[in-house]
Amino acid sequence: MKKFYVLLVTIAFVIPSFGQIINEFQPNPVGTDPANVSFELKGTPSASFSGWIISIENDGINGLVDRAAAVSGTFDGNGLLVVSVPDLENPSFTVVLTDNFTGAAGSTDIDTNNDGVPDDLSAFGTILDAIGSPDSSGDATTMYGTQLGGTDFAFLGSEPQLAFRDGSSDDWYAIGQADSTIYDLSGSILSSGNFDTDPLLGTTFGSINPIYTPPSGPTLQTTGGPVGGLNYVVGSGPSNEGTFTVEGINLTADIVVSAPANFEISETSGGTFGSSINLSDGGTGTIGTTPIYIRLVESLSVNSYSGDVDVTSTGATPLTVAVSGDVVNPPTNAIIITGVFDVQDGSAPKGVELYATQNIADLSVFGVGSANNGGGTDGEEFTFPVASATAGQFIYIVGTGQVADFTTFFGFAPDYESGAMFINGDDAIELFENGQVIDIFGDIDCDPNATSSPCPEWEYTDGWAYRNDATGPDGLTFALANWMFSGVGTLDGIPGNGDSTSPFPIGTYSETLSLESFDVSSFKLFPNPNNSGQLQIIGSPGIDAQVEIFDLLGKRLIQTNLDDQNINIQSLQSGMYLVKISQGSASTTKKLVVK
Incomplete structure (x- = not known):
């Protein structure tokens, strides 16, 4: 999941000081999670101070204080001070310098109605400096830097790997993460040859920053x-x-x-x-x-x-x-999104389940992306490698580094991992074929977890959402009626899928209709929960149907015909199971608890 943050550096000076600004900072490199990140402040030489660096989670438009860390030190003879603070999680944020902070991480919110405009700065003193740096063009419209008396970078095409002020004019520059190109605030490209020292050689923490001289010719x-x-x-x-x-x-x-x-x-x-x-x-x-x-x-x-x-x-x-x-060529729609999950057991695993509706010779024409917190599309962030898939195959993608978590939770390994799958239960998913969206889960322009959200119905925080049988793909428009939801918190703090009161129905999607030639609602499992070793399926008399019982990993344990409506389940251990009842192309799946 991509996030960006508003950072507030709170300073309480021991001796009088003036002109304090943020001079240089180095965001996390994409895909990394260092323990600390560095900031260089600029102020009065030899002045001592102590204060706070505070990150405010923005996620499009949020404003909630996410982290708070105390800092202290003394400006050197050049008026510079380098401080280190705990990891701020992601490489794009707005940085704000203020002389006081009386709030608390996790509760102070500068944008209480989530409209992108700060409306409660009561926890902050005088704001001395602000600089915003968005990680997408959509985020560029919701930054707080300019509104807090500072300024904002334009979107540079990627997150910055370094942001620094001119050593003479104090103008802001940034080096792009993706291309190592030097940009000014507007996004114009600058030549490294016009600086007195090459900014591309690395950081200058503790030293005077490179100085830019504009070109004289055309x-x-x-x-x-x-x-x-x-x-x-x-x-x-x-x-x-x-x-x-x-x-x-x-x-x-x-x-x-x-x-x-x-x-x-x-x-x-x-x-x-x-x-x-x-x-x-x-x-x-x-x-x-x-x-x-x-x-x-x-x-x-x-x-x-x-x-x-x-x-x-x-x-x-x-x-x-x-x-x-x-x-x-026209899209084949050979893959659909069938499930999303947000497990809160150490915040992992998170990811998606996809389903191949036909044989695919080359998966590399397909890809996925996550749209975070109603911030609009981030495009195709993960593209499959050259590989094949067969009709009826389920494909699982999890967040980078979460393979072991998925394996522990579900009992088998996922197929792929990607940073695009660091999703929370308020993030939408887009499925692409040849660069075009062919299926979607969630509304990419709406955050279901926001205050007074117009779309709370598709939230799956610490839970899951799963596609109804015989639906999809849905193209560019999210079809809420095609999905079922676990409810918030059903996968919170549990060691495995089978331990949930509402387990993720992994690998159970069917292309056939759930209602066709018989009344699904008429079938009931009795007793349920069951500790008798015998399962009775009560339904319409005389129906010739097939019954299959699966564990939560999708392994079929029992297969029989529904003739006398009684099934021997003595071989089943205590736990949760899925009972699938089929007749022709019609089917229904019900949950069974064995004590």
């Missing part, structure tokens, strides 16, 4: 690249639009933007597209940040396409923006 900048995902199903082009920006300073001529073969560009979304664009500076020598929209042209055959957009201007170093897209 200079071009692009942001937002590379642009991918420009896809369409064969016969239905052109593709969706992607976007990047172009700007220039000290120009002596127009900026010319040229699309590669099979792509087309426009200055306007939904406007007229062509192979090139001329951007005029109007004699000023400057062209401000200008969005360029790009798409894959129509009428292409099934294939993968890629190339570089060329950005040129006389006297300036040419730039390129890589673009790519695919023309694909």
